[in-house]
Every structure is written in structure tokens, then in C-alpha cells.
Amino acid sequence: MHITRALRVAAAVVAVGAAAALAGCSSSSGSAEPGKKGDLTTVKVATIGLTSDGSLLTGMAKGFFADEGLTIETSIVANPPAGLAAAQSGQVDIAYSPSIPLLNALSQGVKMKVVAPADGYPDAATSASDPASFDDTGLFASVSSGITSVKELAGKTIAVPARKAQLEVVIADQLKKNGIDPATGVKWVVLDFTSAVAALKSGNVDAAGLVSPFTAQALSAGNPQLAAPSIGFFETGATGLWTTGDATATSKKDVVSAFQRAIAKSNEYATAHPEEAIKAGLAYTKSTLAVDQVKVPVWPATVTDQDLQRPDDKMVDLGFLKKPVDLSGVILTK
Structure with missing residues (x-):
């Protein structure tokens, strides 16, 4: 985008x-x-x-x-x-x-x-009890990674559909808020959404930025959602x-x-x-x-x-x- x-x-x-x-x-x-x-x-x-x-x-x-x-x-x-x-x-x-x-x-x-x-x-969407309910994007960790928070993504691999684009920008905002330099503190890889969901399942990536309906697929596979990055960025x-x-x-x-x-x-x-x-x-x-x-x-x-x-x-x-x-x-x- x-x-x-x-x-x-x-x-x-x-x-x-x-x-x-x-x-x-x-x-x-x-x-x-x-x-x-x-x-x-x-x-x-x-x-x-x-x-x-x-x-x-x-x-x-x-x-x-x-x-x-x-x-x-x-x-x-x-x-x-x-x-x-x-x-x-x-x-x-x-x-x-x-x-x-x-x-x-x-x-x-x-x-x-x-x-x-x-x-x-x-x-006031960001102060809602469940901001993710308004956000059709999500940052998910691979269930096999054991990661349960954004802070644990330091040095890890994150999949996005394109570099320097919307999902990378909003996820970078989440990383910076949690003390991670988005430019040097993680490894970005480019995967389409279908491949990203598969990579979460296989553990080939530690985390992925997704949009609906792929967010629902990630959740149903047991991958924990770490953040609702878009609403955190746009507010x-x-x-x-x-x-x-x-x-x-x-x-x-x-x-x-x-x-x-x-x-x-x-x-x-x-x-x-x-x-x-x-x-x-x-x-x-x-x-x-x-x-x-x-x-x-x-x-x-x-x-x-x-x-x-x-x-x-x-x-x-x-x-x-x-x-x-x-x-x-x-x-x-x-």
C-alpha cells in the first residue's frame, strides 16, 4: 500500500x-x-x-x-x-x-x-479495552518461537508483504516503542500473506505482519497476536x-x-x-x-x-x- x-x-x-x-x-x-x-x-x-x-x-x-x-x-x-x-x-x-x-x-x-x-x-480507539477489535491488521508471532511480546522480537525475523511499505511502517512504530531499532534490530523478509501464514506455521519466520482474513488464519493456528500495529500508529x-x-x-x-x-x-x-x-x-x-x-x-x-x-x-x-x-x-x- x-x-x-x-x-x-x-x-x-x-x-x-x-x-x-x-x-x-x-x-x-x-x-x-x-x-x-x-x-x-x-x-x-x-x-x-x-x-x-x-x-x-x-x-x-x-x-x-x-x-x-x-x-x-x-x-x-x-x-x-x-x-x-x-x-x-x-x-x-x-x-x-x-x-x-x-x-x-x-x-x-x-x-x-x-x-x-x-x-x-x-x-479514542487506542484506549479501548480491545484495540485489536478495530484493527484489521495484526503482528503475530510463530507459535513455535515461544515469543509472546513485541520486546522479544529483538534480533528476530519479521515477514511483511513489501519493504518500506505500510505494514513495515506501523510495525516499526511498535518496535521502537518497545526499545528495538527497526532499521537494525530485526531482520525483515518479504512474503505474501499466504506464504507468511505458512512460514509462521513452519517456524521459518519468527513473526509476520498480516491483514484480515489472514489474521484469522494465524489466530486459528494458535499464533499469538503481539500487537494491533495500525491502530497503534494511526490512533x-x-x-x-x-x-x-x-x-x-x-x-x-x-x-x-x-x-x-x-x-x-x-x-x-x-x-x-x-x-x-x-x-x-x-x-x-x-x-x-x-x-x-x-x-x-x-x-x-x-x-x-x-x-x-x-x-x-x-x-x-x-x-x-x-x-x-x-x-x-x-x-x-x-
């Missing part, structure tokens, strides 16, 4: 691939005035296939976007770097991105704007964001504003009807999970300055950013 230093090499390849793959579904040539003369303006939206997409989907079904003169055309891209690259180039109008890959992209000079919140965490507020390229924000200002109004209604509806939204998200992603197996997403009403400033500051402190990102004007007001 990251146009990070992934934008330098790996994501540069991904971006090119995304551009090619999306070339056939470039931004609509429809009017920049949504609903002009009764016509609907097509808005191309890139997602990464999350349950929280249910807000967007129920909003489409309920007609919130049509009410604003928009028709939404979705596509699932491989990862946030691909979506950010497509949005920055104008091949899609809106793309989902967590704040970490967005901040990495901004630090590399990629011109992006935040349109609206997509998902996040509730107020509260919007963490997943709907973004657009600077050029689109300017050339399709009315369309972007209409999207903001419609997604606000969608998030409000999803919050009031979470089961309906979750079912829509599961169907969209073709998941085999039941509704009661999914942690209920939080769909924030707004994106605040602190929702970007907090992870920006932490990424600098952890060494993932050389200097703070200039966030002035990044969040579009309604």
Missing part, C-alpha cells in the same frame, strides 16, 4: 503497468458540470478491493451519486501505488489510498489532493482516503465537489447500516467471509489536518521520510 520508495523502482514498474492496464478506461470525456442537461457524468474510481468499499457501493445503489449528476465506474487495482499513479496521470478520476503511501508519493513530488475520507478508526481518524490528481482537481472541480457530497452521504449511510455496507463490500471483492467474520469498518465524516500530520510526523521520526511533507492545500475543502 505504498507509492513510497516503491515509486522509485518497483512502483515505477507498477505505475507503468497500471497506466497500460487502465489505458482502455481513461477518465471520462463527459462534461465537467455533473448532470448538465440531465446527463450523468462518469467518474472513474480505482479501489484496491476492501470491505470498506461498501460505503461507496451502497451510495451508488442508493442513488447518492446519481443525485449529484454522477455515475461511478469502479475498477480494482493491484495496490495503492497503481491507483495513485492512475489518478495522478488522469487515467482515473479518484483513487483509494491509505495515508502512508500518499505521504510517500507527496514526498516524491507527486501532485495529489485528498478528496474525502474512505475509512479509518473511531475516536484515530481517517486513514484510508479518496484522492485525485492536481490536474483533475482543477479541471473537474465541479465533479470532484459532487463526489465529495455524495461520498459524505454514503459514509453516513454506511455508518447507520454497516451490515448492508459490509455485504456490498464482500460481494464486490468476491470474499467468502461471512458478515460476522468481518471487523466493522469505520467511515469517518471528515478528513482533518491531523489525520495526515500525525502519520507524517511519525514517518519522519521513524526514518521513513527524510523531512516532513508540506501538507498545505493537500486536503480539498468542500
